[in-house]
Amino acid sequence: MDSKTLCLGVLMLGDATGYEIKKHFEEGPFAHFHAAGFGSIYPALNALLAGGLVTCTELSQQGRPDKKVYSITEQGRSAFRRALHKPPAEDTFRSEAIFMMFFAELLDRDHLSNVFEGHLSHYRQCVERMAGQDMSGAGSGRQFVHGMGLAIYRAVVGYMERHRGMVLAEADLTRHSSDPAGDPAGDPAATKRQPAESGS
Numbered sequence: 001m002d003s004k005t006l007c008l009g010v011l012m013l014g015d016a017t018g019y020e021i022k023k024h025f026e027e028g029p030f031a032h033f034h035a036a037g038f039g040s041i042y043p044a045l046n047a048l049l050a051g052g053l054v055t056c057t058e059l060s061q062q063g064r065p066d067k068k069v070y071s072i073t074e075q076g077r078s079a080f081r082r083a084l085h086k087p088p089a090e091d092t093f094r095s096e097a098i099f100m101m102f103f104a105e106l107l108d109r110d111h112l113s114n115v116f117e118g119h120l121s122h123y124r125q126c127v128e129r130m131a132g133q134d135m136s137g138a139g140s141g142r143q144f145v146h147g148m149g150l151a152i153y154r155a156v157v158g159y160m161e162r163h164r165g166m167v168l169a170e171a172d173l174t175r176h177s178s179d180p181a182g183d184p185a186g187d188p189a190a191t192k193r194q195p196a197e198s199g200s
Contacts, residue, residue, distance in 0.1 A: 001083070003044035004053075006036050008080040011054060011072035018042055018068065027129060029142060032149035045070055053079055095119075104167050116167060120160045126153045 001009075010021045010030075018041050025036040048054040053076035058066040072080070097119040104112055130150045135143050 001034065001089075003036060003040040004048055005080065005083045006030075006034060007041060007044045007048060007070075008053065008072060008076055008083070011070060012077065012080060015069050015071045017070070018045060021045075021070075029133075029146065032126065032130065032153065033145070048076065052076075101167050109168065113168060116160070116164065120157065120164075123153050123156045123160070127157055 006025075007021055010016055010024045013024075016024075018038065021041050022036065022038060024030050025034055030036075045054065045056075049056055049070075052073060054070045054072055057069045057071070059069060060066050097115050100107065100115050101112070101119075107115070127150065130146065130153065133146065135146050138146070
């Protein structure tokens with residue numbers, strides 16, 4: 001989905017500021033399957049405004065800049081429905097933490113442990129956040145998407161907890177194999193201690 005469609009989707013749920021739209025993708029109903037930041041949200045809103053798909057109302061705030069609240073128009077609703085009827089693009093997934101863990105044998109154990117535990121902590125927080133959301137009044141589609149996201153997060157947490165030793169053991173094995181302490185040939189001092197061969 002392009003940024004304009006994402007913004008229209010949020011506004012289908014109700015009027016919102018640019019900041020509130022961003023929050024929907026950080027900790028709201030879209031957080032587990034899409035991302036959007038100010039760098040894409042505000043250009044999209046400006047384009048939607050120019051195309052008559054949204055309107056903007058400026059509300060004055062004491063001691064602060066006016067707050068811009070965006071609302072979707074009927075033209076915007078029609079455009080959003082058309083966008084929903086297009087074939088979806090294939091899902092993409094990116095994770096720097098998982099990429100690092102792929103090369104676990106190249107990392108020292110402390111760094112690898114920090115990467116692993118940080119990734120696990122993130123997914124635990126996602127589970128806690130989603131489990132605390134009240135979906136009782138939501139439509140069936142929203143309940144389904146929420147439940148699927150929660151199931152995925154719980155599956156990741158469960159897998160990482162069960163297989164923690166698998167990835168961390170790789171760093172231990174690599175460190176042991178590269179440690180010269182147990183290999184006299186890799187210890188210059190030990191080499192000096194070797195008795196000289198007697199001549200024949």
